Amino acid sequence: MSDGPGVVMRESGARGWWNLRGDGDEPRFRDGVAAVVGVSPPIEPCTWHAAGDRRAYWLGPDEWLLTAEHGTEFESPLRGALHGRCSIVDVSGAQILVNLSGAQAGEVLRKSSPYDFHPRRFPPGRCVQTNFAKATALVAANADASFDVVFRRSYADYLRGWIADAGREYGFLRGSLGTDHPTRRQRQPAQDDD
Amino acid sequence: MLLIPCPFCREDRSEEEFSCAGEAHIARPEKPAELSDHEWGDYLFMRTNPRGPHRELWVHTAGCRRYFNVLRDTVSYEVLVVYEVGQPPPDPPGGDES
Numbered sequence: 387m388s389d390g391p392g393v394v395m396r397e398s399g400a401r402g403w404w405n406l407r408g409d410g411d412e413p414r415f416r417d418g419v420a421a422v423v424g425v426s427p428p429i430e431p432c433t434w435h436a437a438g439d440r441r442a443y444w445l446g447p448d449e450w451l452l453t454a455e456h457g458t459e460f461e462s463p464l465r466g467a468l469h470g471r472c473s474i475v476d477v478s479g480a481q482i483l484v485n486l487s488g489a490q491a492g493e494v495l496r497k498s499s500p501y502d503f504h505p506r507r508f509p510p511g512r513c514v515q516t517n518f519a520k521a522t523a524l525v526a527a528n529a530d531a532s533f534d535v536v537f538r539r540s541y542a543d544y545l546r547g548w549i550a551d552a553g554r555e556y557g558f559l560r561g562s563l564g565t566d567h568p569t570r571r572q573r574q575p576a577q578d579d580d
Numbered sequence: 581m582l583l584i585p586c587p588f589c590r591e592d593r594s595e596e597e598f599s600c601a602g603e604a605h606i607a608r609p610e611k612p613a614e615l616s617d618h619e620w621g622d623y624l625f626m627r628t629n630p631r632g633p634h635r636e637l638w639v640h641t642a643g644c645r646r647y648f649n650v651l652r653d654t655v656s657y658e659v660l661v662v663y664e665v666g667q668p669p670p671d672p673p674g675g676d677e678s
Contacts, residue, residue, distance in 0.1 A: 431589050432589055445644060445645075446646055447644070500581075515645075516643060
């Protein structure tokens with residue numbers, strides 16, 4: 387443990403989250419989403435797209451999870467751009483995003499889930515919904531080799547504790563992210579877990 | 581532990597991400613009110629329970645949350661074919677015992 391923390395967990399502040407459903411095979415749908423959100427909905431299963439702060443995660447063949455900075459308004463612009471041919475639900479209150487970085491972040495994922503998080507199978511740009519501890523989560527691989535884990539707020543206490551416990555053997559540090567960017571590397575005063 | 585190929589996520593995923601929703605291709609009767617109690621009971625409760633290839637409805641509960649059909653061998657637990665709801669059931673290899 388002398389070489390510093392192997393796992394760092396940083397939790398994002400309030401963000402906007404939306405569940406979007408529609409026909410991804412339709413070019414007008416994809417263009418409409420890209421025009422409003424600034425990022426196109428990924429068609430390839432289990433991938434995510436990002437443009438700056440905004441992200442679109444693949445959840446299913448006709449379902450995406452969108453996220454953007456707090457205070458963004460997507461609902462009525464999307465309804466307008468897609469001429470109502472979509473379902474858009476604001477789920478901002480339901481989601482927690484934590485970023486796991488550090489050399490052993492992948493080990494924590496492998497302890498927590500039956501999914502194969504080997505880098506060969508889970509390179510940057512992939513995202514999966516899977517079992518995570520006794521709950522479920524969306525895990526996304528970032529370009530900087532860190533991972534974003536998105537889970538329900540009602541599981542937050544349990545999963546924060548789970549991750550802290552799973553990371554303890556590697557050296558665990560808890561920090562926080564800015565409210566405006568899910569993975570911004572800002573130096574926050576971080577404290578040891580216990 | 582089975583690895584089940586999800587036709588929507590297009591990769592093999594662990595069985596614990598899935599839930600089995602019972603036998604596939606159970607069509608709801610067109611006019612339930614005209615059925616006898618016996619016929620309605622058959623529709624609700626009676627299943628084929630074959631030994632060998634069995635068509636089942638599964639849902640990727642922890643993943644994409646989509647339903648799809650699985651042809652699974654009830655003896656070896658081998659997942660033979662995975663196909664989407666609405667597609668015709670494939671013929672099980674080696675003949676259907678049901």
